[in-house]
Amino acid sequence: MTFLFVVSCSLFIHVAADAALWKLGDPLVPCGTVASGKTSCGYYDVIQLIQNIIAFLLWLAAPIATLLFAYAGFLYLTARDDEGQVKIAHQIFIDVLVGVFIMVSAFLIVYIITDRLLQDPYRSSLPLEKPRI
Numbered sequence: 001m002t003f004l005f006v007v008s009c010s011l012f013i014h015v016a017a018d019a020a021l022w023k024l025g026d027p028l029v030p031c032g033t034v035a036s037g038k039t040s041c042g043y044y045d046v047i048q049l050i051q052n053i054i055a056f057l058l059w060l061a062a063p064i065a066t067l068l069f070a071y072a073g074f075l076y077l078t079a080r081d082d083e084g085q086v087k088i089a090h091q092i093f094i095d096v097l098v099g100v101f102i103m104v105s106a107f108l109i110v111y112i113i114t115d116r117l118l119q120d121p122y123r124s125s126l127p128l129e130k131p132r133i
Helices: 002-018 043-077 083-117
Strands: none
Touching: 043 083
């Protein structure tokens, strides 16, 4: 049961991270670099940079949260009769769960605000909604 919960949380974070236009291997800065092909930066590039940074941090957070869940599970399984270790494991579970909730909530808030500030050609769509053309 716990394994399924950990896997589903990890996949949910990755789905949220994939919602932005940034993908692994792409530059975080959308302009002013050789890789981007744009020489100057504007307002929409700054907004896109914010979205890229949030997507990168979410992408990075998924394996960290998974490792912390696994560590807490290891502590819980090896606790035997040590109630102090069980309390530590439970606290890690709760802290990671709250952290994941805060990260995904922050992503959605920032995504919604930055999406409303961008014009149509610059907007990215969430995976659950119909892509804009």
